[in-house]
Amino acid sequence: MPAPMPTVGYSEARARWSEVTKRVIEGKTAVTVIKNNKPAFVMVPIGDYAAMAGSPRDRAFLDIADEVTEEYADVLEKLAR
Structure with a gap:
């Protein structure tokens, strides 16, 4: 049985955008965003x-x-800040 997909609230996703996207990209894990x-x-x-x-x-x-x-990950990371 696959592990349940992580979830995050919409406001939290906005506040911690870099952390959530890093989890998706580097952890190769889908994240469900919950609103209302x-x-x-x-x-x-x-x-x-x-x-x-x-x-x-x-x-x-x-x-x-x-x-x-992948090639421009360092540049994209700087732009995301």
């Missing part, structure tokens, strides 16, 4: 999203995005 006591959306690692994407073209774009994100 209901799941609002799920943040998923790009690889998981690519696996869910329909067409090979969609996956190709996501692979490129993933490569760019």
Whole structure:
């Protein structure tokens, strides 16, 4: 049985955006964001999203995005601050 998906409240996700996104990216773990006591959306690692994407073209774009994100991770981290 897979481990339950971590959840975080919407306000907490906004306040701790860097920490939550780091958990998704580095931990390769999806996180459910709750708003008004209901799941609002799920943040998923790009690889998981690519696996869910329909067409090979969609996956190709996501692979490129993933490569760019990895290559420029240091720059993106500085911009996120």
